[in-house]
Amino acid sequence: MIILITGSSRGIGRYLAEHYLSQGHIVFGCSRSTINNYHKNYSHTPLDVADEKAVKKLFSSIRKKHHKLDVLINNAGIASMNHLLLTPVKTLEKIMQTNFTGTFLFCREAAKLMKKANTGRIVNFTTVAKPLNLEGEAIYAASKAAVESLTKISAKEFAPLGITVNAIGPTPIDTDLIKNVPEMKMQQLIAKQAIAKKGSFEDVSNVIDFYIKPQSQFITGQILYLGGI
Amino acid sequence: MPLNEIYNIVYESIDQFNEINERNLEKSPDTVLFGAGGHLESIELVTLIIEIEDNIDDQLDHCISIVSEKAMSQSVSPFQTIETLVNYIQLIITEGDN
Ligand SMILES: NC(=O)c1ccc[n+]([C@@H]2O[C@H](COP(=O)([O-])OP(=O)(O)OC[C@H]3O[C@@H](n4cnc5c(N)ncnc54)[C@H](OP(=O)(O)O)[C@@H]3O)[C@@H](O)[C@H]2O)c1
Numbered sequence: 001m002i003i004l005i006t007g008s009s010r011g012i013g014r015y016l017a018e019h020y021l022s023q024g025h026i027v028f029g030c031s032r033s034t035i036n037n038y039h040k041n042y043s044h045t046p047l048d049v050a051d052e053k054a055v056k057k058l059f060s061s062i063r064k065k066h067h068k069l070d071v072l073i074n075n076a077g078i079a080s081m082n083h084l085l086l087t088p089v090k091t092l093e094k095i096m097q098t099n100f101t102g103t104f105l106f107c108r109e110a111a112k113l114m115k116k117a118n119t120g121r122i123v124n125f126t127t128v129a130k131p132l133n134l135e136g137e138a139i140y141a142a143s144k145a146a147v148e149s150l151t152k153i154s155a156k157e158f159a160p161l162g163i164t165v166n167a168i169g170p171t172p173i174d175t176d177l178i179k180n181v182p183e184m185k186m187q188q189l190i191a192k193q194a195i196a197k198k199g200s201f202e203d204v205s206n207v208i209d210f211y212i213k214p215q216s217q218f219i220t221g222q223i224l225y226l227g228g229i
Numbered sequence: 230m231p232l233n234e235i236y237n238i239v240y241e242s243i244d245q246f247n248e249i250n251e252r253n254l255e256k257s258p259d260t261v262l263f264g265a266g267g268h269l270e271s272i273e274l275v276t277l278i279i280e281i282e283d284n285i286d287d288q289l290d291h292c293i294s295i296v297s298e299k300a301m302s303q304s305v306s307p308f309q310t311i312e313t314l315v316n317y318i319q320l321i322i323t324e325g326d327n
Contacts (some may be wrong), residue, residue, distance in 0.1 A: 058293050063283065112279045160272070 001212075002066045004028045004058075006049050006106060007076025008073060009035045013173035015201035016208065028062055031076065049076045049102030059109040070118050071212050072110040074103045074124045074147075079140040081178055081185075092139050099143035102165050104150060107165070115126060118162040121212045124151045126169040128229050136185075144169075148223055155221030164220035168207045171199040171227035175228055194228020230289070230322045235315045238288060242280035243311075250276065258312035267309075272306060281318070291322050 003020050007013040008029030017027050021039045027037075030045045037044060045061075047054035062069055078098045080091050103124055114120025127145040129137045148167060155165040170176050171193055174185060190196050203226050210216060240256045247254055254260065254268055254277075261267050263274045280294050286292050300307050300317065306316030 052294070053292070056294065060286050060292050063286070112282075115276070115279065 001025045001070035002028070002062065002068060002070055003071040003073065004030075004062065004106075004110070005073045005075055006102065007031050008044070009033050011171065011177060012170070012201060012204055013073075013075040013102070016075065016205060019201075019205045026066070028058070030058060048098075049106065052105055055105045055109055059113060063113055069110055069113045069120065071121045072106055072114075073208060074106050074122065076102055077125055077177070079127075079137070081136045081140070081181060083136060084138050087139055095139050095143045096146070096224040099140075100146040100150070103147050107150065107154055111154070111163055113159060114163050115157075115161045119217075120158075120161075120163040121167040121216075122154070122158075122163060123208050123211050124148075124165065124167040125225060126151075126167045126225075128169050128171050128189075128193070128225050128227060130169065131225065131229050132189070134189065151223065152221045159220060162217075164211070164217065166211045166220060166222045166224070168204060168211075169223060170204055170227035171225075171228070171229075172195075173199045173201065173204070190227075192229075197227075199226045230319055232315060232319055234289075235285075235318050235322075236311075238284045239281055239311060239315055239318070242277060242284050245284075246273075246277045247281050256311070258310065258315070260311045262310060262314065263308040264306060281314075285318070285322075289322070293318070293321055295321070297321075 003025050005013050005017050008017040009031035009064060013029070017029050019073065021027050021041055028043055030047050032046060032048055034046045035044050047060050049055065076098060078095055080095060099158060107112045107122055110120065110122060124147050126148050127141070130141045130144045130148065134141060151165050151167040158165055172189060190198065207224055243254050243256050246252065250273065262269050269277065282293060282295055295318065303317065305313055307314050
């Protein structure tokens with residue numbers, strides 16, 4: 001399959017790229033930073049996911065090379081933990097641009113390409129912080145609430161095109177994204193889960209494997225949270 | 230960018246569109262595409278626009294977005310007829326403004 005993963009330079013995205021490369025798939029990745037190419041089936045494009053021109057260029061190159069895209073994984077995301085009263089508008093704008101505008105742009109361009117083959121899978125990223133309404137995460141959770149609505153509505157709009165759109169909501173997983181969250185806050189958060197522990201990269205890939213397998217063509221518009229929320 | 234070059238690409242895209250969708254959209258500047266008296270449903274218009282964008286990208290190496298705020302705010306809708314569409318494509322290619 002041809003798989004495009006955003007935010008693939010580190011963290012969950014990097015793990016997913018390696019996971020699908022090890023299964024023999026062709027993986028396109030992107031992030032703002034450049035990374036050394038580490039696999040013959042991997043190509044990396046340095047871009048900001050909210051940069052429409054750059055995103056269109058990336059899709060143009062995938063189309064010219066492979067004429068199709070089977071799977072899009074909208075993993076790129078940023079978070080910021082702050083009391084609302086201490087949140088600058090700039091922070092809000094950056095989070096919305098990356099998490100929401102980025103996801104929207106990739107969904108739109110992917111659907112144009114997938115439409116031609118009348119099949120495709122899109123997986124978006126939300127978080128347990130959204131249903132848990134975590135204090136200090138208003139902007140991050142709101143950006144992911146937007147991603148969830150986008151997921152559910154695009155699932156309806158893209159269904160006639162043969163494209164499914166689903167989302168995964170991870171619990172905390174050890175990556176750069178959460179490294180600055182105080183341990184006490186982390187423990188309080190995890191205690192709200194039915195299974196009170198951090199998640200792993202494999203927990204994420206397991207859900208995505210399910211969403212993208214051929215038998216899942218009837219699964220769309222779903223939001224699956226890890227950990228029991 | 231000469232208009233006839235854009236007409237050729239649009240007509241080529243209409244050929245592809247007609248073939249895939251078993252339609253018979255006429256290749257003439259006056260053909261009404263969308264809106265009052267239009268021959269296309271909105272999803273069909275999207276399909277045609279995608280074909281045209283891809284062919285322009287392949288043949289002219291211009292990665293354009295035909296559907297944009299600018300397109301929506303034109304006094305004459307670019308999607309009214311083939312002629313308005315071709316004129317609009319020429320405009321955005323010339324301006325390099327997408
Ligand atoms: N880890 C968790 O605990 C957790 C929990 C719930 C949900 N999630 C979600 O899981 C996803 C991945 O998170 P992660 O933990 O792997 O984060 P991470 O380790 O911080 O990695 C984020 C990735 O996204 C890229 N990125 C960030 N902003 C970008 C932009 N504007 N344009 C392009 N790429 C950008 C980063 O690369 P560059 O910096 O080079 O651009 C990096 O590759 C996110 O959507 C996050 O919200 C994570």
